[in-house]
Amino acid sequence: MSDNDPDKVWPTGLTLREAEEVHSYLIDGTRVFGVIALLAHVLVAVTTPWLG
């Protein structure tokens, strides 16, 4: 069984490359949402500081 075959369709119904792409969307989303959350927190802290 060759696990390195790029065209093999895994039980998820995806090939390795496809699965990596789906995963990349997840990672990108996490990054974008993380940055947005950070920025939103900074702005909130400027208007109504909650520490000190």
Add this chain to the structure above:
Amino acid sequence: MMFDYRAFAYNQISRIAPRYLPFADVATEDVPLSRLLRLSLFQVTVGLALVLLAGTLNRVMIVELQVPASLVAGMIALPLVVAPFRALIGFKSDTFSSALGWRRTPFIWKGTMWQFGGFAIMPFALLVLSGYGDAVDAPRWLGLGSAALAFLLVGAGMHMVQTVGLALATDLVKDEDQPKVVGLMYVMLLFGMVAAAFIFGVLLENYSPGRLIQVIQGCAVVTIVLNAIAMWKQEPRDRERAAQILERRTVPRFSDHWKQFIRYDGAFRLLVIIGLGTFSYGMADVLLEPYGGEVLRMSVADTTKLTAVLAGGTLLGFGIASFTLGRGLAPVRLIRSGALIGVPGFLAIIFAAHIGDVLLFVGGTCAIGLGAGLFGHGTLTETMRRAPKEHVGLALGAWGAVQATAAGIGVALGGLLRDIVVHVPTVTAMAPEMPYITVFTLEGLVLAFVLVITLRLKNVQRLDMKTEQSIMPLGFDSPSRRNFEAIR
């Protein structure tokens, strides 16, 4: 005997997994109306964003947050800056390199995230900008920068979602169903705008900073939920396309493809028509209400009803367009009627001032709405019909770029004129209708000009029907590409 966990897990995963992945199962020939209805939800979020940016926040920033009007105007104009890039976005989606063979869904998702992100930071950015609470001491650039970023994100996300969403709709439906889909998309946009305007109005009646945060962030959540529902399992996976993209030797360049696109018979002419027509109707949109109020002395309640008449006319236009196009009428003829109805409409509005007849004015307004509906539907259907399979995104991007820019400039100029009329009383003391009539005359003339150009717009069927070889995907040495090189 040992239980084979591995086999069991594989078995379970393989049975469950595809249900939880956002692909369409197969590329079916017939996409049912219910699925298209679901897809058209993205238009609701676009309408929502449009109303929030141009209408609701415009007022809230000036009245409640006391941000200078010129700054507000600048912020609201920011999304317009992104509009011309719609052609590029469409092109990028046409040539997107994906192992899944996807072209549209990643862009709709990305656009949705931007829209969400913009909405998520927008209320706090606006509060910082207006110097609320401790933000009085905040540096000026922080408020300005974050507010500008929020508006840009929402604008860019909105343009991206709409461009690529329309391209996906074009991919999915058969040619004869396109009028139906275009009608659906327009009606959903209108529905989103009307519903949003109404709901924001109710929610923000008792304004407080907390309420502002709730409303805008609620918008963000609604946007991401509706768009996720809209794009779920719409675009089929395509391993063949993915494999072809992997073999691609050259990176497709926008300028090449744009030159190729604009060379298609009538492509440039159609874009000019779309631009001028949309400009005319967009400008009329903002001027009808103050015209009715100042020149014809209609009450505020009556001028608000005027907006309903205009929207009703537009809806009627969409209905007529969907019906007649579905029965085989050429979209070009519909574009002509759309421009044609506008000319007497503007004439009626102009003469209504002379004889002081409100009914004539309302009739003219209805005609303008009807013309705008027919024109909008006709041009989008024609764009979809002409778009060659490999340039669907680019064609719809070009449509959107021209349409959004023209409408934005029209609305901005209309608003500018309205402000001049309001703030320079000496000009208008003697004849308050003069500036309006000048503009309405101009709009009528532009529409007449559009009509003349459309006479030379030929009925073109989808191009790749004639030249089968051009269906080849982009970026290879396909025959169509070689032909194109030869032409150059």
